[in-house]
Each structure stands twice: as C-alpha cells, then as structure tokens.
Amino acid sequence: MMRPLSRISAIFGKELNQLRRDRMTFGMVIMIPLIQLVLFGYAINTSIRDIPVAVVDHSQTGLSRILIQMVEATRVVKVTERLNNVAEAEAAIKAARVRAVFFLPDDLSQRVARSPAAGLGTPPSTDEETSRPVAQWVVDGSDTMIASAIKSLRNMPLAELNRQAPNRSTPTFEVALFYNPEQRTAINIVPGLVGIILTMTMIMFTSAAIVRERERGNMEMLINTPVRPIELMIGKIIPYIFIGLIQTVIILGLGHVLFNLPFGAKTLDLFVGTLLFIGASLSLGLVLSTIAQSQLQATQMTVFVLLPSILLSGFMFPYEGMPVIAQYIAEAFPATHFMRMIRGFVLRDASLADLYRDAFWMFGFFVLGMIVAAFRFKKRLD
Amino acid sequence: MSETDIVIRAEGLVKSFKGFRAVDGLDLTIERGMIYGFLGPNGCGKTTAMRMLTGLLTPTEGTVEVLGLSVPKDAETLKYKIGYMTQTFSLYGDLTVRENLNFMATIYGLTGKKRSQRLAEVMDCYALSDLGERFAGKMSGGQRQRLALATAVLHEPQLLFLDEPTSAVDPESRRHFWEQLFDLVEGGTSIVVTTHFMDEAERCHKIAIMEAGQKRADGRPKDLMAAMGANVVEIEGPNLRDIRRRLLGSDGIMAAAQLGARLRVLVRQEIPDPETFLKEKPETHGATLIEKVRPNLEDVFVTATGEGRQ
Numbered sequence: 184m185m186r187p188l189s190r191i192s193a194i195f196g197k198e199l200n201q202l203r204r205d206r207m208t209f210g211m212v213i214m215i216p217l218i219q220l221v222l223f224g225y226a227i228n229t230s231i232r233d234i235p236v237a238v239v240d241h242s243q244t245g246l247s248r249i250l251i252q253m254v255e256a257t258r259v260v261k262v263t264e265r266l267n268n269v270a271e272a273e274a275a276i277k278a279a280r281v282r283a284v285f286f287l288p289d290d291l292s293q294r295v296a297r298s299p300a301a302g303l304g305t306p307p308s309t310d311e312e313t314s315r316p317v318a319q320w321v322v323d324g325s326d327t328m329i330a331s332a333i334k335s336l337r338n339m340p341l342a343e344l345n346r347q348a349p350n351r352s353t354p355t356f357e358v359a360l361f362y363n364p365e366q367r368t369a370i371n372i373v374p375g376l377v378g379i380i381l382t383m384t385m386i387m388f389t390s391a392a393i394v395r396e397r398e399r400g401n402m403e404m405l406i407n408t409p410v411r412p413i414e415l416m417i418g419k420i421i422p423y424i425f426i427g428l429i430q431t432v433i434i435l436g437l438g439h440v441l442f443n444l445p446f447g448a449k450t451l452d453l454f455v456g457t458l459l460f461i462g463a464s465l466s467l468g469l470v471l472s473t474i475a476q477s478q479l480q481a482t483q484m485t486v487f488v489l490l491p492s493i494l495l496s497g498f499m500f501p502y503e504g505m506p507v508i509a510q511y512i513a514e515a516f517p518a519t520h521f522m523r524m525i526r527g528f529v530l531r532d533a534s535l536a537d538l539y540r541d542a543f544w545m546f547g548f549f550v551l552g553m554i555v556a557a558f559r560f561k562k563r564l565d
Numbered sequence: 566m567s568e569t570d571i572v573i574r575a576e577g578l579v580k581s582f583k584g585f586r587a588v589d590g591l592d593l594t595i596e597r598g599m600i601y602g603f604l605g606p607n608g609c610g611k612t613t614a615m616r617m618l619t620g621l622l623t624p625t626e627g628t629v630e631v632l633g634l635s636v637p638k639d640a641e642t643l644k645y646k647i648g649y650m651t652q653t654f655s656l657y658g659d660l661t662v663r664e665n666l667n668f669m670a671t672i673y674g675l676t677g678k679k680r681s682q683r684l685a686e687v688m689d690c691y692a693l694s695d696l697g698e699r700f701a702g703k704m705s706g707g708q709r710q711r712l713a714l715a716t717a718v719l720h721e722p723q724l725l726f727l728d729e730p731t732s733a734v735d736p737e738s739r740r741h742f743w744e745q746l747f748d749l750v751e752g753g754t755s756i757v758v759t760t761h762f763m764d765e766a767e768r769c770h771k772i773a774i775m776e777a778g779q780k781r782a783d784g785r786p787k788d789l790m791a792a793m794g795a796n797v798v799e800i801e802g803p804n805l806r807d808i809r810r811r812l813l814g815s816d817g818i819m820a821a822a823q824l825g826a827r828l829r830v831l832v833r834q835e836i837p838d839p840e841t842f843l844k845e846k847p848e849t850h851g852a853t854l855i856e857k858v859r860p861n862l863e864d865v866f867v868t869a870t871g872e873g874r875q
Contacts, residue, residue, distance in 0.1 A: 186674045193671035197660065204659050404655035404716075407619060408672045409644040563637070564621045 187414050194410070194418025198392075202422055208388075216380045216430045217437070223376055224442050228368045231332040237264040237281040239272050242291035246344070250295075250318065253343060254285065259332055269321070276323050283333050284321040291317060298341060317341070362530045370445075373438035374529045375498040377431050377457070378521040382464055382492045383485070385427055389468030390481040392419045393560065398478055403564070412560040416553055420465040427461035428454075435529070444529065452535040453528040456521070459545040463517035466552025473559035492518035520544050570597045572724050572755045573618060578627035580613050580778075587613040589778035591627070595757065595771075600750060603759040604766040604866065605775030611759040612652060612728055614775070618757065619649055619726055632724060645673065648717035652728040654709045658702025662693055662712055665701050666719065673720035683719060691715040691745070707738030714745065718754070725749065727758040731765060743768055763863045772862075774869045781869040789865045795819050795831040796839040797860045802852035811848035820867045831864060 202209060240247050255262055264281060266272050272284035288294070294317040320337075324330045363370045393415075396402045405415070438444035467488065475481035493499060495513035502513060502522075513519045520541035527533030535542055573595040580588040588610040595601045603611040616622040618631055620640025629636040634643045656665045666687065670680045688694045691711040696704065701712060710730065717725060727746075731739045743765070746756055758769065766772050766786065773783040782789055800808060805828045812821045812830060819831040832839035843855050 189671055189674070189676055193668050197657065197664070197668045200664055201657065201659050399658070400651075400653050400655045401657060402655075403621070403651045404649070406621065407644060407649040407651075408669065409641060409674070410672050562621075562640075563623060564616060565623055 187411065190410055190414045191418040191421075194415055195421045198419055198422045212384065212426050212430065213433070215384055216376075216433045219380055220373065220376055220434050220437055221441070224369050224373055224438065227372050229328065230366060230368060231328060232258050233261040234259060234283065234329055234332060235263040235281045236260045236283045236285055237266050237272050237275050238262050238285045238287070239266050239269060240287045241289040242287045244292060246295060247287045247291050249344060250287065250291070250341075251285065253341075254336065254339070257336065257339070259336060260285075272321065276321070279323075282323045282326075282329050286319040286321060288318065294318075295341060295344065367442075369438075369442040370530065371526065372498075373434065373442055373444050374525045375496075375522055376438075377434045377525055378460065378496065378518045379489075379493055379498055380430055380434060381427050381457075381461060381521075382518045383489055384430060385423060385461055385464035386468040386471065386488055387482065387485045388423050388426070389420060389465045390471040390475060390485050391478050392469065393472035393556075394475045394478055394481050397476075406562040406564075411557075412562065413553070413557040415560065416466075416469055416557050420462075420469065423465055424458070424461055427464075428457065431457050446529060449528045449532060449534055452533075453525070455535060456524045456528060456538070456542060456545075459542055459549065460517055460521040460524070462549035463545045463552065466549050466556060467517065469556035470552050470559065473556050488516070492516050495519065497522045514544075517545055517548055571595070572597050572632055573601075573757070574630045575618065576628050578614065578617060578629065579625045580610075580617060580622060581625045586778050588617065588624075591778075591780055593773070593780075595755070597755050598750060598753065599770035600746060600756045600758060600768070602766045602769035602772040603757070603775055604761070604763075604772050604862075605759075605870075606761060609775040610778040611775055613778075615726055615728055615757065615759055619643075619647060645720065646723050648720070648722035648725045650713050650717045650725070650727045650730050652732070654701075654713060654733075656701050656709075656712060656716060659700060661698050661700055662688075662704075663697040665712065666693075666716060669716045670719050675720065687715040687719060706733040707735060707741075710734050710738065710742060714742070718749065723754060725754055725756045727756065729759050729761070731760070731762070739765070763861070763866065767862045774866055776870040782865070786862055786865075789869075790860045790862065793860055793865050793868050794834045795860075795864065795868050796834065796836070797858050797864050798830045798832055798839050798843055799824075799854075799856055799858050800828040800830060800843070800849060800852045801826060801854035804851055808849055808852060812846075815846065815848050817842065822867075829858075829864075831868060 238251055240251070251262060254260060260283065262285070264275060266275060266284075269284070269286060272281075272286070275281045276284060294315055297315070298317050320333055322330050322333050360366065396405055435444065435446075439446060468485070471484045471488070472481055475484055491512070495505065495509060496502070496516055496518040497513070498518070502510065502519065505513065524538050524541050527538050571594060573593055575591060575593040578588055578591040578593070579586060591610075591614055593614075603614065605611050613622060617624050618629060618636065620631075620637040620643060623637050631643055632646050634640075634646075636643060657668075660668065663684070666684050667680070670684060675683055685694075688697065691714060693708075693711060693715060696708060696712075699708075701709065704712070710733070714727075714730070717727075731742055734742065746758075750756060758765075760766055769786065771783065771785055772789070774781045774789075784792075802808070805823055805826075809821045809823060809828055812818050812828075817833045817836050819833060821828055821830045823829070830843065832842060836842045840855055840857050843849050844852075849855065
C-alpha cells in the first residue's frame with residue numbers, strides 16, 4: 184500500500200537531483216523573478232510624464248511664453264522643439280521626434296481674455312467668441328494612453344495667468360482613492376508580476392518535464408516500469424511547488440523593500456492562493472507536456488499561454504475594459520484569477536473567503552489538469 | 566512439455582504502422598530457462614516484436630501471453646515480473662550510478678533494508694561498486710551496459726528482454742556480458758534477446774531468424790545449421806571477385822561471399838557432391854583450392870533470408 188507514495192517520492196527525489204545539477208535552470212529560478220521585478224517594477228508606469236512635444240508659437244508674446252511654461256509645469260509634457268509652422272510640426276510628429284504639437288494662434292491674447300478658464304468673469308454664453316479655446320494641441324493619437332494624458336490638459340485652469348489662486352472651482356464629484364492613494368503604478372504591478380513570473384516559470388518547467396524524458400530517451404525505460412501516470416505527474420510537480428513559493432517570497436519581499444509594497448495581514452490566505460495558482464499552472468504545463476513532441480514545441484506552447492496571461496489577465500490592462508467575449512477567454516487562464524486574488528490579498532486586505540470563486544476555479548483547474556495529463560500520458564509507444 | 570514451462574506464447578502477431586506491416590504474422594513459443602534470440606537485419610521487426618511482447622505496443626492482430634498473463638491487457642501486472650533493457654541507453658545521464666539504481670529500485674517497490682541489500686548485491690555482481698558516484702552519462706559503453714543490465718534485474722524478474730544489448734560495446738565487454746546472461750539463466754531467469762550479430766546468435770539456446778516482419782526459421786542454432794538446405798564450399802585462388810561474379814546466378818548456387826582470401830559458396834542441398842560440382846563448373850576456372858567446410862549461422866541466415874531463399 185505504501186508503493187504509490189514511495190514511488191512518488193522516488194520521482195520527486197530524481198527530479199530534485201536533476202534540477203540541482205542543472206545550474207542554468209536553477210539560476211533562472213532565482214534570477215527570473217529578481218531581474219523582472221527590478222526591471223518591470225521601475226520601468227512600467229502608466230501615469231505618463233514628460234511626453235516630448237513641439238511648440239508652434241504664432242503669438243510670440245509674454246503671455247504665450249507664460250502659457251507654455253504653465254503647460255510644462257504640469258510635467259505631462261516637455262517642450263523639445265520650437266517650430267515655425269504647422270507643416271513642420273506635422274513632419275516632426277510623423278518622424279516620431281515629438282508626440283504632440285502645441286499650437287498658439289496669433290490672437291492668443293484676445294482668446295485668453297475671453298476664456299472662462301482665465302476667470303475674468305463670465306461673458307454672455309451666446310457670445311460666439313467665448314466658445315473658442317485659447318490654443319490647440321495636435322496629438323499623435325495612435326497611442327491612446329498618450330492621447331488621454333494630453334487630453335487631461337484640455338480643461339487646464341488659466342487663472343494663474345492673472346495671479347489668481349487656481350482650483351477655486353468646486354469639483355462635481357469627490358473621488359476618494361483607496362488602497363493606492365499615491366497612484367503609484369508599482370503597487371499594482373509588483374503583485375501582478377508574481378502571477379506573470381509564476382505562469383512563465385511553472386508552465387515552462389513542467390511543459391518540458393514529460394517531453395524531456397522522451398527526448399533524452401528515458402521514456403521507453405520509464406514506461407516499462409510499474410510506475411503509474413498519476414504518480415509520475417505528482418512526483419514531477421512537487422519540486423516546482425517549492426520553487427514557485429520561493430519565487431513568490433522573492434518578488435513580494437523585494438517588492439516590499441524596493442517599492443514599499445504594503446502587506447495585508449492575510450499571509451495564510453496568500454499562501455493558499457499562491458499554492459492553488461502554482462498547482463493550476465503546473466498541471467497546465469503537464470498537459471502541454473503530454474501534447475508536445477519536443478522541448479521546442481513545449482516552449483512554443485508556453486509562450487502561447489504566457490502572452491494572453493500577460494495581456495488579458497488584467498496585469499497590464501484593466502479586465503473590465505475588455506469586450507465580454509475576451510473576458511470569458513481571460514477567465515479560462517489561471518493568471519486572471521490569480522491576478523484578482525493576489526492584488527486582493529496584498530493590496531486590499533481581502534481574505535480567501537472574499538475571493539472564494541477564484542480559489543475554487545483554480546482548484547478545479549488543478550484537479551482537471553492532473554486528470555487530463557495522467558489520462559493523456561500513455562504507457563504505450565503506439 | 567507442460568504449460569508452465571512456456572514463458573511466451575504468441576499467435577499470428579501483426580503490427581501495422583500506417584499500412585506497413587512491421588511484424589507480419591509471427592508465431593512464437595518460448596520455453597523457460599533459455600536464451601531465445603531474434604536474429605535479423607535492422608528494420609526486420611525484432612524490436613517491434615519485442616515491444617509487443619512487453620506490452621509497449623498494442624498488436625494490430627494476434628494474441629500474446631507472457632508468463633501466463635494476457636498482453637497488453639495485463640501489461641501493468643506483467644511489468645513487475647519482467648525486466649527490459651532498451652536498445653539505446655535510457656537511464657539518466659545526469660544521475661549517478663547509485664542514484665539511478667536507487668530510483669529504479671524504489672519504482673519497483675523495494676524499500677529500506679531490502680533495497681540497500683539488493684543494490685549492494687547487483688553493484689557487486691556487475692562490477693559497479695567502485696562506480697557508485699559516477700554520472701551515468703560520463704561512463705563508457707561497457708559500464709553503461711552493465712548498469713543497464715543491473716537495473717533491469719534489480720527486481721529479480723523471471724523474464725528478461727534485451728533489445729540489441731551489445732551494439733555499443735567492445736568485444737571484451739560483450740563476451741563478459743554473455744557470461745553474465747548465462748549466470749542469470751542458471752539462476753532461473755529466461756531471456757529474450759534481439760541481435761544482428763551472428764556470433765551472439767550462436768550463443769543463444771534457440772533463435773528465430775527474422776526478415777521483413779516474418780519468421781524465416783527457428784530452432785537451436787545447431788539444428789538450424791544441420792537442417793540448412795545447402796552445403797558450404799570454400800574456394801581459394803586469384804581473381805576471387807571474378808569467380809564470385811560468375812558464380813552468382815549460376816545453376817545450383819545459392820550465394821557466394823568473400824571472406825578474406827576465401828570465397829564462401831552455398832551450394833544447393835540437392836547436388837550430391839558439391840566439391841566436384843564446383844570443380845567441374847567453368848565459372849570456377851582459376852581456383853587453386855575447393856573444399857567443403859562446416860556451415861555456420863551466417864550461412865543459415867543467408868539461406869533462410871533474402872537472395873538465398875528465392
């Protein structure tokens with residue numbers, strides 16, 4: 184009766200020995216999370232600053248210079264070029280030297296005087312002159328994030344031009360920002376990185392696990408032994424569960440040190456949730472491994488899973504912004520559920536009970552994956 | 566012969582791969598306590614046949630019974646009772662000898678003291694005691710082969726399958742290897758081996774000569790040689806290549822092949838005095854010596870297969 188257990192432990196021990204000697208793989212286990220965390224933690228930033236822009240100033244007045252300075256002071260844009268006319272400006276956009284052009288017309292002073300934004304009293308709304316904006320932005324609208332950053336300048340108050348205190352107006356809505364009041368992107372990115380890195384390493388390791396035995400010629404011997412497919416599968420994934428947990432500790436720990444990532448008190452929930460995700464990813468990798476005929480194919484399949492995990496899971500772009508069908512597809516990937524979970528645990532102090540749907544789904548995915556992998560693994564050569 | 570003395574019984578075994586019949590109607594009866602060899606060129610279906618016997622391949626047609634178990638239905642039960650040595654080295658090159666043996670022993674359900682005892686036993690028996698910490702991938706062909714055999718017999722199987730076990734091994738190791746096989750047979754193990762070496766086949770108790778997925782002949786090597794449908798005559802002299810060319814296709818000649826300074830000619834059995842027959846043939850003009858010799862297994866192989874069979 185102890186045979187299945189001792190066989191699983193034999194496979195586990197064998198995998199561990201092989202892994203220990205594979206210096207490159209072992210190094211990647213540590214280096215992948217380390218490098219990616221530092222790289223992405225610092226690099227990915229969705230609050231855009233210092234967009235390079237050109238200025239075409241037909242007004243050439245003190246007022247126009249102050250207005251340009253005010254725009255630059257927002258830090259949204261940075262004036263890198265001064266051009267004479269709109270044609271030159273369009274060429275600059277086409278050549279990607281600048282992302283937008285700030286065009287100041289020659290009647291700037293009159294426009295400012297009549298603009299309600301300047302706060303010089305409200306002229307009658309029927310006066311057509313008042314509906315004219317003071318200047319124009321010509322934007323390379325292909326990147327929607329850049330475009331909306333510049334659009335945010337649309338209603339910039341001009342009261343400062345008259346040495347009046349800005350922001351006197353009362354906003355229509357009060358917005359209270361929970362969990363990430365400083366709006367730092369890293370706070371959102373770092374926990375998400377756990378999901379991405381685990382998806383990558385877990386699926387990559389296990390997708391090679393079975394096919395490697397085949398490629399190295401060990402399979403014929405292995406299937407001639409009494410080992411059962413499910414024992415083989417379980418024995419093969421155990422080492423990677425530990426690796427996954429180590430990677431999680433590295434990312435969250437380093438995230439805490441480097442990016443002041445806060446920690447909720449839900450360590451146990453986090454542990455269980457991560458375990459579920461690791462299990463789901465590993466079983467997915469095993470299924471891929473039973474399909475792939477070579478390690479190269481296994482790697483290609485890993486990428487096939489990895490890309491949607493990055494792009495559809497809510498790691499980069501909000502899940503809610505996707506069309507409904509894409510949301511259904513995203514639901515199929517364990518990463519989507521984990522993204523929701525880990526951000527919940529780490530940032531919102533949520534508990535496993537709050538996110539039980541995602542937990543159940545990942546558990547189901549794990550069990551199904553193991554069954555499919557064991558079922559697909561044939562102890563036959565035909 | 567009682568039923569329990571039969572370890573393998575196969576009837577009408579066929580294996581097709583997309584229309585190609587790799588094994589084509591094979592009948593086998595293999596008795597306990599002997600070394601049974603499949604002799605044949607590469608691609609003749611030896612390995613495919615062996616894989617069907619171990620349950621690795623499902624036969625397209627036919628029935629297989631190994632150690633009283635129906636294969637492939639009871640293949641998993643059978644796996645505890647048989648050992649298998651693959652054609653190419655299939656243990657883990659990045660594990661040490663001891664780790665490999667330990668792994669396989671545990672897979673076969675050996676644990677604790679029993680396992681370490683058995684490990685010491687086979688390591689001693691197959692001269693692996695000093696190689697325990699060596700990586701399997703860094704060993705010589707002969708050492709690997711000993712490890713593979715040690716692994717195959719770890720769980721003391723009743724029946725051992727060896728797929729071209731000596732193809733990557735020097736002659737010295739090969740001879741030693743066969744001594745070990747006879748030791749195993751003495752201990753009660755039955756062995757099935759595939760080979761394309763004549764000298765190796767000659768050591769088997771019984772052989773089956775395979776060609777194009779079919780069994781051409783089977784029996785004891787000695788009986789096969791005696792029952793061969795040809796006499797063997799060797800010719801010496803200059804221009805042996807010319808003589809050979811002239812003889813091939815000539816009446817009464819089954820085959821002719823040069824062996825160093827001699828031409829080995831197979832003459833049909835029906836011809837009563839093959840020496841005189843050849844001497845009188847104009848094709849052998851220029852030969853200095855023509856004498857009848859003892860047949861060997863290669864002659865049997867040639868008469869049973871290919872051009873000799875016709």
